[in-house]
Amino acid sequence: MSRKLSLEIDPRVEELSAITAAVEQFGDAEKWPPDMVFQINLVIEELGLNIMTHGKSEDLEKIEITLTAEGESLTIEIVDNGHPFDPTREAPEPDLDVGLRERAIGGLGIHIVRNLVDNLRYRRQGGRNHVTLVKERVR
Amino acid sequence: MSRKLSLEIDPRVEELSAITAAVEQFGDAEKWPPDMVFQINLVIEELGLNIMTHGKSEDLEKIEITLTAEGESLTIEIVDNGHPFDPTREAPEPDLDVGLRERAIGGLGIHIVRNLVDNLRYRRQGGRNHVTLVKERVR
Amino acid sequence: MEVHAEREGKILITRAEGRVDGTNAREFEEALHAAIGEDDRLLIMDLQNLSYISSAGLRAFLMIAKKLQGRGGKLVVCSLTDTINEVFEISGFSRIIPTHASRSEAVAKHGG
Amino acid sequence: MEVHAEREGKILITRAEGRVDGTNAREFEEALHAAIGEDDRLLIMDLQNLSYISSAGLRAFLMIAKKLQGRGGKLVVCSLTDTINEVFEISGFSRIIPTHASRSEAVAKHGG
Ligand SMILES: Nc1ncnc2c1ncn2[C@@H]1O[C@H](COP(=O)(O)OP(=O)(O)O)[C@@H](O)[C@H]1O
Numbered sequence: 453m454s455r456k457l458s459l460e461i462d463p464r465v466e467e468l469s470a471i472t473a474a475v476e477q478f479g480d481a482e483k484w485p486p487d488m489v490f491q492i493n494l495v496i497e498e499l500g501l502n503i504m505t506h507g508k509s510e511d512l513e514k515i516e517i518t519l520t521a522e523g524e525s526l527t528i529e530i531v532d533n534g535h536p537f538d539p540t541r542e543a544p545e546p547d548l549d550v551g552l553r554e555r556a557i558g559g560l561g562i563h564i565v566r567n568l569v570d571n572l573r574y575r576r577q578g579g580r581n582h583v584t585l586v587k588e589r590v591r
Numbered sequence: 592m593s594r595k596l597s598l599e600i601d602p603r604v605e606e607l608s609a610i611t612a613a614v615e616q617f618g619d620a621e622k623w624p625p626d627m628v629f630q631i632n633l634v635i636e637e638l639g640l641n642i643m644t645h646g647k648s649e650d651l652e653k654i655e656i657t658l659t660a661e662g663e664s665l666t667i668e669i670v671d672n673g674h675p676f677d678p679t680r681e682a683p684e685p686d687l688d689v690g691l692r693e694r695a696i697g698g699l700g701i702h703i704v705r706n707l708v709d710n711l712r713y714r715r716q717g718g719r720n721h722v723t724l725v726k727e728r729v730r
Numbered sequence: 731m732e733v734h735a736e737r738e739g740k741i742l743i744t745r746a747e748g749r750v751d752g753t754n755a756r757e758f759e760e761a762l763h764a765a766i767g768e769d770d771r772l773l774i775m776d777l778q779n780l781s782y783i784s785s786a787g788l789r790a791f792l793m794i795a796k797k798l799q800g801r802g803g804k805l806v807v808c809s810l811t812d813t814i815n816e817v818f819e820i821s822g823f824s825r826i827i828p829t830h831a832s833r834s835e836a837v838a839k840h841g842g
Numbered sequence: 843m844e845v846h847a848e849r850e851g852k853i854l855i856t857r858a859e860g861r862v863d864g865t866n867a868r869e870f871e872e873a874l875h876a877a878i879g880e881d882d883r884l885l886i887m888d889l890q891n892l893s894y895i896s897s898a899g900l901r902a903f904l905m906i907a908k909k910l911q912g913r914g915g916k917l918v919v920c921s922l923t924d925t926i927n928e929v930f931e932i933s934g935f936s937r938i939i940p941t942h943a944s945r946s947e948a949v950a951k952h953g954g
């Protein structure tokens with residue numbers, strides 16, 4: 453059986469808890485280890501919050517999050533109609549080599565996402581951002 | 592948040608247990624009462640098994656089951672590429688007025704489905720049967 | 731799914747537990763056929779712990795009811811949960827299989 | 843999310859429990875600011891029971907580390923779970939915030 457869960461949320465921070473619960477249940481059903489549940493929740497939170505805070509535009513109505521489990525890989529698609537934004541190109545890499553005093557606040561979200569998934573793709577289509585992440589099952 | 596779960600199964604009876612588990616988890620997340628979980632599993636089993644037994648054709652590859660929860664109603668869509676079959680018209684009503692001796696074996700599945708959902712629709716599209724059921728939340 | 735059989739005098743009483751669905755309805759029916767002895771006439775099925783049934787399972791009830799009727803006996807059910815009861819009602823089973831709220835009521839009514 | 847503070851001599855020790863995410867990172871940061879007294883120089887945060895953190899929560903760690911550094915003190919963390927540790931590594935936090943396997947190790951190293 454392949455399984456796909458789609459969540460459609462309002463762009464409000466409070467919706468995060470419902471997503472967390474839904475991802476946990478999906479992960480239980482797929483028998484993911486707890487680490488993987490954490491990581492999947494993390495990448496969804498980072499990209500979801502970015503849309504709510506940075507991507508906010510007059511048009512932004514809903515954020516759609518779809519998890520598709522097939523065999524050993526999980527595909528996550530996040531779709532929104534906020535400002536066009538390509539996380540594979542437009543977010544600068546944070547400078548992690550400076551000391552605490554010089555260290556910038558923020559700018560870690562997309563960096564974390566890039567480091568936790570196996571594949572990250574972006575396309576703008578029909579006035580919407582489509583970010584696709586693939587994660588192979590963690591053992 | 593609106594929530595949608597899509598399951599894609601092979602047309603084999605053994606897949607039913609995985610569906611049952613998935614529907615239970617979805618129902619938990621939606622806080623359905625146990626009666627509703629029972630009823631939803633029942634209508635999916637009846638239609639799913641019919642596709643596997645009566646609808647079997649050379650073409651039949653997969654059965655897709657999608658649950659969409661929005662507000663107080665749940666929509667279930669079942670899609671298959673087996674023999675064309677319209678459960679809203681083609682299944683004869685069983686005769687429930689005869690005594691035990693004359694009572695036919697079988698023929699109850701679609702009758703049960705009709706009685707448990709609030710709306711049942713059918714369309715054949717792209718060589719596939721699409722059966723759509725709507726159920727209002729049971730309290 | 732589990733079927734437990736016991737006897738109360740001449741009455742055969744079975745308890746069905748768990749789910750009876752398309753994956754195990756045949757087993758369920760076989761367990762019942764195996765439990766019914768040649769001389770049994772009255773079978774009371776206690777459904778208190780039956781958590782799920784689909785039309786595949788209903789088929790088994792009908793087969794057993796017909797078998798008993800064929801030898802002048804009968805199948806009686808008791809202690810149905812609300813949802814099981816609803817399925818029996820929708821299927822018209824309540825009209826052909828005597829249904830009772832409790833086991834003692836079923837025994838009192840049919841055991842004499 | 844919960845923050846518990848206690849003192850061991852001159853060391854302030856806090857335990858963070860549960861999830862620190864975008865819905866409560868601000869509260870978390872405020873709880874830490876409130877726990878830190880004017881004279882505190884060393885804060886050891888025990889993360890054994892921290893089950894989740896996102897970049898919103900990392901931000902709070904950085905603010906607290908900078909605050910303490912500003913007065914000549916420091917933030918030290920200990921007892922990170924594997925996944926929390928991975929997030930700290932990815933974020934380069936392990937290079938700017940001393941990280942220890944256990945509370946006793948952290949106290950031994952920085953408490954003197
Ligand atoms: N959905 C988005 N729409 C517009 N800009 C975005 C979006 N997501 C991220 N950005 C830009 O990329 C930057 C880096 O994002 P991120 O790594 O998540 O860190 P942070 O959100 O803490 O700044 C943001 O500061 C913002 O300028």
Ligand SMILES: Nc1ncnc2c1ncn2[C@@H]1O[C@H](COP(=O)(O)OP(=O)(O)O)[C@@H](O)[C@H]1O
Pocket residue numbers: 637641642645646647673674675676681682683696697698699700701702785
């Ligand atoms: N998917 C299907 N494809 C073809 N025929 C079907 C399909 N589903 C049901 N039918 C027909 O409708 C009849 C009634 O179905 P149902 O009420 O489920 O009872 P049963 O399966 O016990 O016969 C079946 O006997 C079969 O002839």
